[in-house]
Amino acid sequence: MGNIPCETRITNAQLVDVFTGSVIENCEIYVDQGKIIDVGCHCKASAKQTIDVGGAYVTPGLIDAHVHIESSMLTPVRFARLVVPFGTTTIITDPHEIANVLGTRGIRYMMREAKRSEMTVFFMLPSCVPATPFETSGAALSSDDLADLIDEPEVLGLAELMNVPGVIAKEDDLLKKVAMTLNLGKRIDGHSPLVCGATPAYAGCGVTSDHEASTVSEVNERLSHGIRLFMREGAAAQNVEALSQTINERNARFFSLCTDDASPDDVYTNGHMNHVVRRAVENGVDPIEAIRMATINTALHFGLKNKGAVAPGFDADFVIFNDLTHWQVKQVLIAGKPVAENGSMLTPEPVIESDREVLGCVKIPMLTTEAFAIRAHSGKAHVIGLHDGDLINDHLTLEVKTDTKGFVSCDDNPSLLKLAVIERHHATGNIGLGLVKGFVKEGKRFGGAMASTIAHDSHNIVVVGDSDDDMLAAVKAIEAMQGGLVLVRNGRIVKSLTLEIAGLMTNEPAPITAVRKTQFINSAHELFHVKESMHPVMTLSFLPLAVIPHLRVTDLGLFDVDSFKHIDINVQ
């Protein structure tokens, strides 16, 4: 009320007012103790210091409605430093990946680390861990496990209810998870790519958002059933171009923007939530509606009472843009303090010791090259045929050359690579084997092995190669690093990226990780001849996911997604 001076006044702003949907010219914003005290053209407050933004646009801090931090390979603290300079001040994250490795211990780690970061991190609890019964995960999350977490104030609900058949079949423990979330008035996020017919059942069980829509008809069916659209533009999937045409002034309020997955190299190139907003505007969405989709719409949906608007009582998280066309972020303020300018954080990288709780997550027994022996004595094998730029694959049945004992080698079958998925959480010795076609450029040899501990959703070790010796060396390198990515040729490490935290993330800063990841991918393409159209790490990481058609390998063996059962590699 003007009685006591505030800490900070921001002057000369063009404020994007998300409530009226208009821009307020020549606006002042008063901030004290991290909160907005007053906003307008005729404020009565006074302030100790002034930030003159020189006529720039001020928007609320951007909110990512759904993102898996782990897919950035960065810890929450490093991730925040990656994305905050691009205007993202709040995220709603689903720690699904680490939960598959470490269960509630992994989720608690993410919650602890998130509190140390500059941004506000809310959580949705992974609803389906393990993802399928056809693999061995590091942990399983029952409704009892989630009951310990669902009460936490930063937990907003249940993430990615992906088990649509489970919902429809009314699986007992899944329904318990749903009920306990709804009883607390928290939210359930959907995950239903292309399952239009099931939308009523899905909506009926309390799902009120979905980020998997990729077609216009999906959007309309979801909206009519009260399911909000989280329109996604991220490292793994880009839906903004296809979906923006469905947005109009009447339904825009039920859209939010999200990235789902972020990769540090992409973020440095394109930006983060500012890029999603830019893509929406490029595709015809009104700029203020686009900002609303990245701010107030998401805040209201999740009941974030102090986020998503520049108005009294709200947290003083702002993004300053020079224009609403290019969406270059000039400055970011969090809790009223400048934290990033012109793409960089204002503070140096902090020194952080890794939490022992999440280290040492690769436990495998002694292996020999025999582990990779594949027998197809019929001379015919089930083979995974990879697609370019698409995670769906083909289930091929191919003639293969074998030795006299029926064993298959890549030397005899130069178009094929061997694939192995090795259980790495409990040292069970489980290993699933398969053959892959289409990873390498036509007429080229891979010439070694590539291994990773990012392998959806159980994140066992996945290794591909044309040499049993190199495959073994790659797995041993992974074990030595206790997680990460490695390229091996002739028994020597060509390139590696250590992911020492749960085998999924690294404590290294984002810029270093971005460079290492780029170099790793370039090496895979240039030295190991992985097809240019194929993302080597992502392609490999989805080969064990037993819900994407048509043929997968888990640590329990080759898996036919169409018949939903494990099969032998040898065609009978």
Next chain:
Amino acid sequence: MGNIPCETRITNAQLVDVFTGSVIENCEIYVDQGKIIDVGCHCKASAKQTIDVGGAYVTPGLIDAHVHIESSMLTPVRFARLVVPFGTTTIITDPHEIANVLGTRGIRYMMREAKRSEMTVFFMLPSCVPATPFETSGAALSSDDLADLIDEPEVLGLAELMNVPGVIAKEDDLLKKVAMTLNLGKRIDGHSPLVCGATPAYAGCGVTSDHEASTVSEVNERLSHGIRLFMREGAAAQNVEALSQTINERNARFFSLCTDDASPDDVYTNGHMNHVVRRAVENGVDPIEAIRMATINTALHFGLKNKGAVAPGFDADFVIFNDLTHWQVKQVLIAGKPVAENGSMLTPEPVIESDREVLGCVKIPMLTTEAFAIRAHSGKAHVIGLHDGDLINDHLTLEVKTDTKGFVSCDDNPSLLKLAVIERHHATGNIGLGLVKGFVKEGKRFGGAMASTIAHDSHNIVVVGDSDDDMLAAVKAIEAMQGGLVLVRNGRIVKSLTLEIAGLMTNEPAPITAVRKTQFINSAHELFHVKESMHPVMTLSFLPLAVIPHLRVTDLGLFDVDSFKHIDINVQ
């Protein structure tokens, strides 16, 4: 999913889809166990019975965002039967009036009764009881009292934070009420007529809605500060015409509709929430936006997860309209069952015994006519000058004729009436006296007394008259009725309306109460010559409210609102 037949299918509907903001032609709705199972043009479900609505419009059940049930003079059960036939299936009520009489006991009574009604009733807890320290109320509600209620599932937050000076001065117990509400993630409703300058402080303390705006500038200031507008059209105030022009497609989502006060006679004439929708549309609001303001907007604001839309998982509360122009309600379904048709409930009035807890609320000591003696020995008195059609009054200083001892009689001063406010909760014998000008038509005599136990906000007995004998008789009649309205002439009751429940409501059915109230008002106008432009009951009931300018009377005496203190009637 079509496996088991639903109870009911509604066919041939034009569904108002509040999510997409469009009308879906030829739509089907499937209902089972009170919930919507599926909605659309190509549903897979089957049903045991079919309701063909013949191409009529189907909207979600209408929600009144803010209403005081008590001002209808009806109990919650009777109130529901009054308004449900006009499409209102959910209300958010503030039991402010009964709380001033009976405190938490009164609120609990309303909660119990509400559960017995056909509609869904949510509560906002009265934040300021008593309204001022200048009167004696039946009860006071501290933050401790409210703490016992705020957890209840039907309680959505704190109502009418009307103590703006208290908010700004950071009054301790008020801030406790605010904090405990916000901590539970519940809502705080504002009440700030014309106090534009205080909006930032108001918003900053967590107020997110307000129903008192009556001008365009108030609307815009509130909206920009994140305060939603509850646009009101009720018995006591009508703001829709003035405010509708401020609504556009960008801000409509932040508007809700409410009545604030409903009178049974008005409702039978005009309707209830269907009338508010009609008024909005008549004043240029898009019909679908108007429906959203009476359904999903309010549900989302208050976090009512199953209300406000016709979509799977929502409660099966529908209104069937023949058109979106006249807003005549054809049929109302609640929880999938028809409950009203063509303006009437389908069930007969229930027999309900009144709850003893809320009876016997008029406690006064023995009075004589001396109680009404007014002395103005200076020959000059402070007099309340009533306005036509406006609750604000004038503070007049008039010459008065007195007898030799300085006592004022109405016989000697035919343009004046005596006014008395008698404490009726604790039999303290407190009585405040005043003189009133402008209640009666020019050149006519009142000729008796009128008394009421509806007297804002403490609801003491207010009595007005030109005969001390009749004033005493009126108060005695009120005591005998244990609450209500009465007109007395020559010691005999001319007309009365018993309000036996807390002195505010009656257990009689709405149609009877509507007729009695109309007859009472007509008698006041025709037989007692109250000005036609003046609502006799409402005018009387607001005379003790010590926050409306300029001169009031409470049980503690004459009160000057401008200097905010009690004054003597005699001008010194």
